[in-house]
Amino acid sequence: MASMLALWLASVTIAAEQPNIVFVLTDDQAPWALGASGYDQAKTPNLDRLFSEGAHLTNAFVVTPVCSPSRAALMTGRYGTELGITEWLHPTKDAKKGLDPETICWPEVLAEHGYTNALIGKWHLGLLDKFHPTRMGFEHFFGFRAGGTRPKDPPLEKDGVVQKFEGLTTDILTDHAIEFLKENQKRPFLLSVHYRAPHRKWLPVADEDWAPFENMDPKIPNPDYPKLDVPKVKNATREYLASVRGVDRNLGRLLRTLDELELSDNTVVIFTSDHGYNMGHNGMWMKGNGHWILTDPPAGTTNVPKGQRPNMYDNSLRVPAAVRWPAKIKPGTVITETISNLDWYPTILAMAGVPVPKEAGARGHNFLPLLEGEVIPWDNDFYAEYSTSHQTRTDMRAYRTPEWKLIRDFNNAGRDELYDLKSDAAEAHNLIDSSDEKVKGVIDKLDQKIRTKMKEINDPVLSSTGSSSSASQ
Known part of the structure; x- marks a missing residue:
């Protein structure tokens, strides 16, 4: 009792x-x-x-x-x-x-x-x-x-x-x-x-x-x-x-x-x-x-x-x-x-x-x-996804850091985007086709981040698109 x-x-x-x-x-x-x-x-x-x-x-x-x-x-x-x-x-x-x-x-x-x-x-x-x-x-x-x-x-x-x-x-x-x-x-x-x-x-x-x-x-x-x-x-x-x-x-x-x-x-x-x-x-x-x-x-x-x-x-x-x-x-x-x-x-x-x-x-x-005002370790990277199926048909996946954002459309060639968020917060200038080696390196790095996340959550889009690592193909 x-x-x-x-x-x-x-x-x-x-x-x-x-x-x-x-x-x-x-x-x-x-x-x-x-x-x-x-x-x-x-x-x-x-x-x-x-x-x-x-x-x-x-x-x-x-x-x-x-x-x-x-x-x-x-x-x-x-x-x-x-x-x-x-x-x-x-x-x-x-x-x-x-x-x-x-x-x-x-x-x-x-x-x-x-x-x-x-x-x-x-x-x-x-x-x-x-x-x-x-x-x-x-x-x-x-x-x-x-x-x-x-x-x-x-x-x-x-x-x-x-x-x-x-x-x-x-x-x-x-x-x-x-x-x-x-x-x-x-x-x-x-x-x-x-x-x-x-x-x-x-x-x-x-x-x-x-x-x-x-x-x-x-x-x-x-x-x-x-x-x-x-x-x-x-x-x-x-x-x-x-x-x-x-x-x-x-x-x-x-x-x-x-x-x-x-x-x-x-x-x-x-x-x-x-x-x-x-x-x-x-x-x-x-x-x-x-x-x-x-x-x-x-x-x-x-x-x-x-x-x-x-x-x-x-x-x-x-x-x-x-x-x-x-x-x-x-x-x-x-x-x-x-x-x-x-x-x-x-x-x-x-x-x-x-x-x-x-x-x-x-x-x-x-x-x-x-x-509450504490200082704690925090990962400011961010992953997002959106597969449209009503008005349009896309398979968009994005990886964002405080400096860069890469968007891939796994269903539509030519719709990938890269933005330098530090100098272009309005995302007005798509750098995906840049010849700059540094930019290409950013694309490769963020592309791998996207693929790793897709694999982690068993995204069926990844298995349907093969294993290519190019974000702009």
């Missing part, structure tokens, strides 16, 4: 020490579309507050720059190739696909250690019941299983039933997130809020979110890019920033609720996105499955039709990321180390004092010591 009481007291003590976690994930959120990133035309006071009150991760990336495989990597700490999810899940073509429920997701691990978990918003990891979020560690789900929904008056699933809700989608999701906070404040909780915004379609938004941009002549990154459709870029920029503003306003509602409930001190608030976004950068827009935004796009090929621009640019791979935890993280902390979305798995479990299950196969690394 005494031993049972001791165990119970120990479990109560652990639960009391565990922080609450609010994980806010946006859709198509550009890292540049924040006041905290230096873009003064973004009106994001609440995001700026969050980024200043905790840690700003300036080099946060995702391993695949499109929805479903990025979200799968976030949930599992593994690459999409390992999970059989390498492209966004199409509602008809991929209706029977999803994240294997046998995969151990980090919300499951938290649930096993006393957390009450809710997912509010977008899932996009399978439509069938066997792929439901409640099979992956979430006790509560309110939102939509598919990749998108309307920005206003959306059909959403509540208590297992899809019904229509009236109002702006971002506001509705936040209403239910606040309801969860109020009802579950007595025990450790994970609240994941996966907004649809700022994914297109951007409008309508609330009048107060549109007002700052209605008459704005926005700055765009390279207005002199040949054949850039400048009016289209500027109009899209206005609408996009208004959608971001809607996210910001609702984030403010969440933060105020935490303050009002006196939960802020013991709550980790994480903000990030499933991938980045281009808006006229390099003549294109959207993410990894990008489109040219030119008045006359280049000619297409068999696998890449005219108008398409599949890519692995930093603007597609890089995401905004901030972590606020008053008990552990000093305000104004800036983390410059390269972080990937694989790293959230072990880091969040470390925050909760929970070990990573060995059988999970998670590949990320715990960066909590960095958040």
Whole structure:
């Protein structure tokens, strides 16, 4: 009896020490579309507050720059190739696909250690019941299983039933997130809020979110890019920033609720996105499955039709990321180390004092010591992958160091790219055909890094393309 009481007291003590976690994930959120990133035309006071009150991760990336495989990597700490999810899940073509429920997701691990978990918003990891979020560690789900929904008056699933809700989608999701906070404040909780915004379609938004941009002549990154459709870029920029503003306003509602409930001190608030976004950068827009935004796009090929621009640019791979935890993280902390979305798995479990299950196969690394101000060894190299299969057909693999980035397309000759990131952060000058011996050496080195990683994760693309070591053949 005494031993049972001791165990119970120990479990109560652990639960009391565990922080609450609010994980806010946006859709198509550009890292540049924040006041905290230096873009003064973004009106994001609440995001700026969050980024200043905790840690700003300036080099946060995702391993695949499109929805479903990025979200799968976030949930599992593994690459999409390992999970059989390498492209966004199409509602008809991929209706029977999803994240294997046998995969151990980090919300499951938290649930096993006393957390009450809710997912509010977008899932996009399978439509069938066997792929439901409640099979992956979430006790509560309110939102939509598919990749998108309307920005206003959306059909959403509540208590297992899809019904229509009236109002702006971002506001509705936040209403239910606040309801969860109020009802579950007595025990450790994970609240994941996966907004649809700022994914297109951007409008309508609330009048107060549109007002700052209605008459704005926005700055765009390279207005002199040949054949850039400048009016289209500027109009899209206005609408996009208004959608971001809607996210910001609702984030403010969440933060105020935490303050009002006196939960802020013991709550980790994480903000990030499933991938980045281009808006006229390099003549294109959207993410990894990008489109040219030119008045006359280049000619297409068999696998890449005219108008398409599949890519692995930093603007597609890089995401905004901030972590606020008053008990552990000093305000104004800036983390410059390269972080990937694989790293959230072990880091969040470390925050909760929970070990990573060995059988999970998670590949990320715990960066909590960095958040707490420790100086630890850290590998700033980064590997990414994306095999497109809907609009285009590519097998892109990338290896990035702080100085260089090599992108290979194993399915399309002539689409390899090399960028000197130190002198060309905008990735405007492809050096893949350079005759410089130093550059050739960089290509060979990074090509081997790519192949080694592909072999490590049993990437089927490697076995289908042979063993040649040339990145530009």
